[in-house]
Amino acid sequence: MCRVVDLQQAVLARNDETAHALRAGLAARGTTVVNLLSSPGSGKTALLEHELALARERGVPVAALTADLATENDADRLARSGVPVKQVLTDGLCHLEAGMLARHLERWLPDPTRLLFVENVGNLVCPASYDLGETLRVVLASVTEGEDKPLKYPTAFGLAHLVVVTKTDIAEAVAFDEAAFRANVERVNPGVDVLLTSVRARQGLGTLLDRALAAAEGAPPHSPVMARQAGHGHEHGHGLGHEHGHEPHRTPLPTRS
Template sequence: MCRSVDVRQAVLAKNDVLASELRAELARRRTVAVNLMSSPGSGKTALLEGVLRTAVRRGIPAAALTADLATENDARRLARSGAPVRQVLTGGLCHLEAAQVRGHVDAWLPDGVRLLCIENVGNLVCPASYDLGETLRIALMSVTEGEDKPVKYPTAFGQAHLVVLTKTDLSLAAGFDEEAFRRHVAEVNPGVEVLPTSARTGLGVDALVDRMQSVLDGSVPHRPLLAAEHLSVHIYSHPSGHPHPSRHSRPTGNPGPSDHTHPSGHPSPSSHTHPADHTHPSGHPDPSEHAHPSAHPHAAGNDDPSEHPHQARPHETSAPRPA
C-alpha cells in the first residue's frame, strides 16, 4: 500500500516554526525585520539603497541581507549606503527561507542593529509562501509591470502590510493607470497603504523610512486579511478534462523532520547558501575577496518558475503573517 506524503507541507510547517523562533530572537535584540518582495526589475535594489542611505543619515542603525541567484552585484550597490550588508547566494533557488535568515542573524548581524532589511529573490510566487520572521512585509511593483499585477499575484500583494509603487517617474511614458492599480490592490488587500516612490527622483524614500521608523517605535503594521477571507475560489477546466482551483489554500500540519527535503527532492536551501560580507568601501574588505559558490543543481541563472520543478504546481498559498 502506497502512502502519499506532501513534502511541501512539511517544508512550510518547518519554516513556520523557525520563523516564529527567529521573530522572538529579533524581538529580544530589539530589531525589526522588513521583508521586501517584488518581481525582477522592479527597482527594489535601487530603492533599498536610498532607504539605507536615509536611515544612515538619520542615525537609524540599519543593515541589509540581499538574496540573489548567482551574483553579488546587489550587495556591492547597497554597501555604498554605508550600512552593513551581506549577500545570500541561493544557488538558483527562487526564494529565501527562515533558516537562511536565522543563520545570518546568528553569525553576522552586528549588535545594535534596529532595522534589518531583507531583499528577497526577485519573484512574486514562492517568496510569498515563506515567513522570514519579519515584522513588516512589503510588496513592490513598478509602473512598467501593468496595473493588474496585484490580482495576478494575490498572495504576495494580499499579505503585504504596505504596497510600494516604484519607478513613478516613468508613469507617463508607460501609460500607467494608477487609479486602476489602486483598485486592484484593494481587491486583494482592503485598507493597505499604497506608497508611490521613485529611486531616481527620491520621491517617497523619506516616507518609506518613516513607515519603517514607526514600526521601530512600536506602531502595529496594517493587518492583511487571510486570503480565504476575501479571495473567491474559481474552478477552471484543465486541458486533461480535470478541473483545478485557481487558488490553493496553504497546507497545514505538524513540522516535518529536521532533515527535511525541498519539494524538488533536493536538500533545503539553508544547507547551501554562500554568504559574502559587503561593507562601506572605506577601508573594509573588498567583496571580490569572497569566494563564489560552486555549481548547484538548481542553478538555472533565471527566476522563471518554470525552470524549477518544485514550482510546477500553483504556489498561490496563504502563509502566516508576522505577529
C-alpha cells in the same frame, strides 16, 4: 497502507516554526526585520540604497541582507550607503527561507541593529509563501509592470503590509493607470497602503524607513486578508510539488509586542 504527505504543507509548517523562533530571537535583541519582495528590475535596490543612506544620516542602526541567484552586484550597490550589507547567493533557489536567513545572520548581524532590511530574490511567486520572521512585509512593483500585477500575483500582494509603486517619474510615458492599480490592490488586499515613489524625482523617499521604524515601535501593520482565507488559487515555482490547487492556510504575520 500508504500515507499521502502534502510536502508543500510540511515545508511551510517547518519554515513557520523557524520564522517564529527567529522573530522572537531578533525581537529580544531589538531588531526588526523588513522583507522586500518584487519582480526583477522593479527598482527595489535603488530605493533601498536611498533608505539605508537616510537611516545612516538619521543615526538609525540598520543593516541589509540581499539575496540573488548569482553575482554580488546588489550588495555592492547597497554597500555604498555605508551600512553593513551581506550578500546571499541561493545557487538557483528562487526564494529565501527562514532557516537560510537565520544561518546567514549568525556571527554577522552587528549589535545593535534596529532594522534589518531583507531584499528577497527577485520573484513574486516563491518568496510570497515563506515567512522570514519579518514584522513588515513590503511588495514593490514598478509602473512598467502593468496595473494587473496584483491580480496576477494575489498571494504576494495579498500578504503585503505595504505596497510600493516605483519609477513614478516615467508613469506618464508608460501610460500607467494609478487608479486601476490601486483598485486591483484593493481587490486582493483591502485597506493596504499604497506608496508612490521615484528615486529620480525624489518622490516618497523616507516613507519606507518611517514605516519600518513605526513597525519597530510596535505599530500594527496592515492585517492581510489572504492570510485568513483558505481556498485561494496561487502561483508556484519552487519545485516542491504542487498538484494541489489551493492556497495553504496561512496565519497573519505576527507583530512585535
